[in-house]
Amino acid sequence: MEECAYICGVGSSRGCRCCQQRQGPAETAAADGKPAPAPAEKHVEADAAAQCCAGSGGIASPMSPPPPLHCSLQDLPPELLVEIFASLPGTDLPSLAQACTKFHHILHMDSIWRRRCREEFGVCENLQNLETIGMSYRELYAKLLHPCRHILGLWQLDTEYYRTLVNVVVDGLCITGWTYWSCLNTHVDRPMQFKPSFRIRLMERKPATVECMEGRISRPHSRHVQIQKDRFSIQCKKTDHQKDLPTQLREAWGLVLVQEDRQQYDCLTYRRLYLPPSHPDDLIRPGLFQGKYDGYGLTIAMLSFHGKYARVTKVTGNCNPRLEIHLMHRIQLRDGEIFRNFNELFRVVQEIDEQVIREQLQQQEDGTEESEGHGWQSPAQPSVREYRAAALEEQPVPFVLPAGVSSRDQNYPRTCRMCFYGLDTVTLDGFSYPRRFPGVFILFDENHLGFIWLEMKHFILYGRVQNTFQNVEEAPSLQAFLEML
Incomplete structure (x- = not known):
């Protein structure tokens, strides 16, 4: 009792509120000579006891939180x-x-x-x-x-006459730019070949040095690089490499080029390439494909989906046509028999082409023409989803090149899944406006595409690029991707 009174700080145990709370009403009244308090008054006294203990420096109520712990990192x-x-x-x-x-x-x-x-x-x-x-x-x-982090990724060297693909990666203790090497005798299913174009490295505590790796005779020589977020430029003194044509093509063709030295320094500008954004309703996974457009080796193109359209855009080569696939205009295969009759295939595509022209004219008259900034960003249509589901369920049909159609690659798949109307637009020398070349877009499987130019009677096979690129990102938005194209 004395110990309890000492904790409460009120003198003897007779006056201790803790003891009073433990006593019954009759005992409390007998001790103080007063009647027992009402229940509400009892709670008031209990609260006062808790305040008394806290204010007197004694033991706090069991419901009070412990004091905070002060801990520093x-x-x-x-x-x-x-x-x-x-x-x-x-x-x-x-x-x-x-x-x-x-x-x-x-x-x-x-x-x-x-x-x-x-x-x-x-x-x-x-x-x-x-x-x-x-x-x-x-x-x-x-x-x-850290200073060169913006240069990592996939880039396109855009010169006046030729475009190449460059992948800039961390290579050991250096940063190396690997340029796509267009080999003449490479099949579309084989990995692309690359050769070093430039490197950035540190040596003996010196600042980062940029070295040019181009040239067949000269050793690596100094370059100057200017890095931005989506562009960078490299400038070096001319040696034995030309500005307008990649060294690897001259080696492959065995050409001797004599060009006027128009400037003292060779300045090359690269722009960033994003991978196309993907959507669950896409017919196949978008990405990079390679194909033989001409006799100068493989060319890289990018497949992307934009709602009821798809696009195959060349990112390397000497021209940049746009192959547009109309996913709403599917060509019925009829067990592959349509490929055996070129005249019938030409007639079907011509009818669809005339229908597309009428639809575009009608949209212009109605003022509802789908511009590239709007219609190409629309989500996949229900019918496109149905086409994808049908492509997964349908059995492949036999595929043969129509009679009279030529191809630079005879090792193409012998079965296909779906075909669509496609339109290739190319600006030829001597023409102010691009020419229209309707044809047939062929979906063979997940990794192979094809297109038949009916007017030129030519077929091109695309194979998905097997190389794994480092530091490559998808486009942050569809608008950014369209602006890049």
Whole structure:
């Protein structure tokens, strides 16, 4: 009793509120000489007792929360801080190093930056390779990888006469730009061949150096690079490589080109290529395909879906036609017999072409013509979804080239699934406006496409590119993808 009275701080146990709460009404009245309080008054006294205990520095009520614990990130052991810092983006670490001296010293540990180089850029080199050039992972990240991060990805070299494909990747302790090599005798199902075009590397604690790898005779020589988000340009002194035609094509053709040296420096501009966005209702997975348009080797094209249309756009080569596939105008195969009669196939396509022209004229008169910025962004139509479901359920039918139709690739699939009306638009030399070439777009399977130009009686086979590109992204939006095309 005395101990309880001491905790409450009210003197003897007789006056202790805790004891009064444990006593019954009769006992309380007998002790104080007063009648027992009502139930409501009893609760008031209990609340007062809790306030008395809290105010007197004694034991708080069991319902009161414990006092908060004051813990700082600086109190954690260094090995735990290393693990935490290594999981943060490298761009956040410099500001974190300014927080205190302890963080500054910990963030100089190369194990943290080694993990950031591996997770953000795929660098798998060991520390010994860096020590041979007097470099640390922190310096590699700060001087090469982070400043050049915008140059990684898939790019198109857009010159006046020819377009090539370049994949810029982290290659060991360098950043290398690999250029697509158009080989004359490569089949569409074989992987593309690449050769180095330029590289960016660090040597002996010097700033990043850009080296040109082009040229058949000269050794790598210095270049200057200017990097933006969606474009970059490279400038170098001319040696033995020309501006307007890739070196690999001259080697393949065996041509001797004599061109006027119009300028002292060779300035090349690259623009970023996005992969087309995909949708569950697409007939097949969009992406890059390669085909033989002419006798100068394989050309890369990009297949994309835009609602009730699809498009095959060339991204390499000496011209940039646009093959437009009308998914709403399907050509019935009738067990493949239509391919055996060229005149019948030509008649069917001509009727669809006349219908498409009438529809476009009617839309112009009604003021409802689908512009590229609107109609091409529409979601897949219900009938397109039905076509996809039908393509998965239908059995392939035999496919043969119609009589009189030529092809540069005779190793094409012998069965196909679906055919659609397609329109190729090409601007030829001497013409102000692009010419229309209607034809038949053929869906063989997930990895093979085909198109028959009926007027020219020519067939081209496309095979999906088998190479795996690094640092390539899908377009952030359909509008951004259309602007890129």
